Amino acid sequence: MRRENLLTVVAASLFALFVLLALFGPWLVPYDPLSTSAGASLSPPDAAHWFGTDALGRDILSRVIVATRLDFGIAVAAVAVSFVIGATLGCLAGFHGGWHDRIISRLADTIMAFPLFVLAMGVVAAMGNTVANIVIATALINLPFYIRVARAEVNVRREAGYVEAARLSGASDARILVTHLFPNILPPMMVQISLNMGWAILNAAGLSFIGLGVRPPAAEWGIMVADGAQLIVSGEWWVAFFPGLALMLAVFSFNLLGDGLRDLIDPRRRT
Amino acid sequence: MNAQRLLAARAGVAFVLRRLAAALPNLLGVVIVTFLLTRALPGDPAAYFAGPAASREAIEEVRHALGLDRGLATQFGLYLRDLAQGDLGNSISTGRPVATELVERLPASLELTLVALVLATLIAVPLGVLAATRPGSMVDHLCRVIATAGVSLPTFFTGLLLAYVFYFLLGWAPPPTGRLDPAFSPPQAVTGFYLIDALLDADAELLAAVAGQIALPAITLALFVIAPISRMTRASMLGVLSSDFVRTARAVGLSRARVLYVYALRNALLPVVTTLGMVFSFLLGSSILVEKVFAWPGVGSYALEALVASDYAPVQGFVLVLAALYVLLNLVIDLAYGVVDPRARFEA
Numbered sequence: 001m002r003r004e005n006l007l008t009v010v011a012a013s014l015f016a017l018f019v020l021l022a023l024f025g026p027w028l029v030p031y032d033p034l035s036t037s038a039g040a041s042l043s044p045p046d047a048a049h050w051f052g053t054d055a056l057g058r059d060i061l062s063r064v065i066v067a068t069r070l071d072f073g074i075a076v077a078a079v080a081v082s083f084v085i086g087a088t089l090g091c092l093a094g095f096h097g098g099w100h101d102r103i104i105s106r107l108a109d110t111i112m113a114f115p116l117f118v119l120a121m122g123v124v125a126a127m128g129n130t131v132a133n134i135v136i137a138t139a140l141i142n143l144p145f146y147i148r149v150a151r152a153e154v155n156v157r158r159e160a161g162y163v164e165a166a167r168l169s170g171a172s173d174a175r176i177l178v179t180h181l182f183p184n185i186l187p188p189m190m191v192q193i194s195l196n197m198g199w200a201i202l203n204a205a206g207l208s209f210i211g212l213g214v215r216p217p218a219a220e221w222g223i224m225v226a227d228g229a230q231l232i233v234s235g236e237w238w239v240a241f242f243p244g245l246a247l248m249l250a251v252f253s254f255n256l257l258g259d260g261l262r263d264l265i266d267p268r269r270r271t
Numbered sequence: 272m273n274a275q276r277l278l279a280a281r282a283g284v285a286f287v288l289r290r291l292a293a294a295l296p297n298l299l300g301v302v303i304v305t306f307l308l309t310r311a312l313p314g315d316p317a318a319y320f321a322g323p324a325a326s327r328e329a330i331e332e333v334r335h336a337l338g339l340d341r342g343l344a345t346q347f348g349l350y351l352r353d354l355a356q357g358d359l360g361n362s363i364s365t366g367r368p369v370a371t372e373l374v375e376r377l378p379a380s381l382e383l384t385l386v387a388l389v390l391a392t393l394i395a396v397p398l399g400v401l402a403a404t405r406p407g408s409m410v411d412h413l414c415r416v417i418a419t420a421g422v423s424l425p426t427f428f429t430g431l432l433l434a435y436v437f438y439f440l441l442g443w444a445p446p447p448t449g450r451l452d453p454a455f456s457p458p459q460a461v462t463g464f465y466l467i468d469a470l471l472d473a474d475a476e477l478l479a480a481v482a483g484q485i486a487l488p489a490i491t492l493a494l495f496v497i498a499p500i501s502r503m504t505r506a507s508m509l510g511v512l513s514s515d516f517v518r519t520a521r522a523v524g525l526s527r528a529r530v531l532y533v534y535a536l537r538n539a540l541l542p543v544v545t546t547l548g549m550v551f552s553f554l555l556g557s558s559i560l561v562e563k564v565f566a567w568p569g570v571g572s573y574a575l576e577a578l579v580a581s582d583y584a585p586v587q588g589f590v591l592v593l594a595a596l597y598v599l600l601n602l603v604i605d606l607a608y609g610v611v612d613p614r615a616r617f618e619a
Binding site for chain 2: 007106109110113114115116117118119121122123125126127198202205206209210211212222225226228229232233234235237240241244245247248251252254255256259
């Protein structure tokens with residue numbers, strides 16, 4: 001038990017560090033993340049550049065720090081969109097049943113019928129290569145999970161005593177959904193959010209790694225790893241390594257936190 | 272006896288039909304979504320498909336040929352007709368039919384994905400069993416951390432790390448460029464899977480070269496899906512180990528190994544089979560990234576090359592083929608589950 005707590009504490013500290021970097025990163029960096037310097041290109045990590053410099057002589061530490069905001073921003077925006085739309089649709093499906101339920105569940109099934117990353121790639125390719133479309137695509141592939149959780153949680157509660165009581169005292173369906181059911185399905189939805197967040201970052205970074213979404217010279221972890229990919233075989237490991245490490249640690253801390261949160265809220269689902 | 276057998280056979284047929292019927296709406300949904308994606312192209316789809324050098328008349332001609340000047344329902348009908356004929360359009364960059372090019376490259380992707388799946392299963396199932404037999408122990412926690420770390424790894428990053436360590440530093444692996452060293456000529460195509468074809472050719476040197484080339488990308492992919500498989504194995508193994516029949520097996524004095532592997536594991540693997548659907552979704556998605564890192568000549572890198580060139584027909588064909596493949600895989604998993612667990616056949 002203590003070991004698990006330790007893990008959760010480590011994850012929480014890492015998470016706090018990333019949030020600080022996302023909020024204050026641009027003021028903390030030692031160099032301008034966009035300023036190039038031909039003389040200092042591809043220098044390995046040293047005292048002046050802790051993480052080394054890339055092919056254009058940009059300081060990698062500064063770029064990794066500044067990128068935190070963009071990567072987190074995309075993930076948070078995507079998960080927020082999924083949460084709002086997914087919770088609304090899921091609540092409607094779970095509460096009303098019938099044709100609402102059939103249409104909404106079919107929508108979720110159709111999305112899930114795709115390998116999700118492939119669908120995201122197809123959506124961005126079709127709608128245009130912008131950061132906004134990365135957010136939409138990532139939100140779309142997360143949507144079924146929120147719909148399903150909200151639907152199942154509302155469904156088991158719609159005949160609950162407090163719902164009947166509210167109905168008898170004259171509350172409308174909308175009122176019951178918003179003020180009685182929604183607060184009660186929030187805990188499992190929060191667990192879903194924390195479990196999804198890491199995956200959302202991973203997807204967004206994966207999309208920019210294959211050249212979708214974020215455009216150079218903007219600092220973003222996926223694109224920075226892509227920049228360093230060709231240099232790996234000639235031994236310049238640091239260009240791809242540090243942004244990749246930051247991405248991995250961010251996702252790792254989200255996943256551990258999500259697990260910890262789930263154990264707290266719903267111990268039975270622990271696997 | 273005969274009546275019983277007849278009943279079981281009938282339930283089996285009904286099960287297969289029901290599963291087939293359940294897969295159809297998914298397939299239809301996939302086709303509708305990919306159709307909508309072809310309409311959502313940035314700018315004018317006709318201009319895209321006509322190519323950058325096309326004249327105004329040529330664009331109008333393409334618009335007419337694609338049916339873009341007609342109603343949406345008619346367009347969908349035309350799209351279905353083309354699909355039924357196996358026509359996914361032509362690639363602008365190569366000028367060849369997309370369907371042909373996808374079929375040529377599909378074996379490379381499938382081989383990589385399947386090798387990764389086998390590898391991941393071989394590691395994940397014992398790991399899950401080990402964790403379940405000692406819940407709360409060091410091994411259990413270690414398993415949990417490894418599993419969480421595995422699913423946190425960006426596949427493109429792990430791939431690069433492995434390439435750096437095993438190719439650049441240690442020199443154990445061949446350069447991360449493709450399916451086969453150019454010094455070799457590919458084995459005679461029977462299955463399209465180089466590993467099997469090299470085995471059929473009985474060419475040990477070629478087999479070693481092929482295996483060396485596939486090792487790193489397959490390990491990269493496998494690392495990513497170890498987590499879901501091992502966690503599911505652990506959870507379902509925990510459930511089975513506390514069940515009555517395991518207690519009985521222990522009480523009558525069966526050996527520990529026999530209880531664990533013959534009685535418990537076989538039952539515990541049933542729910543694991545159903546998670547394979549999600550695992551395939553992960554595998555097919557991240558194989559695109561891994562193919563890019565290792566210059567693997569599969570359908571993923573084909574779609575990416577096309578994407579960079581703003582050549583959309585291959586991308587759409589790729590999305591459709593992978594989605595169709597995924598629906599079929601899920602169908603196969605469902606049917607396999609019915610074979611493994613007869614109870615599933617009787618459930619409504």
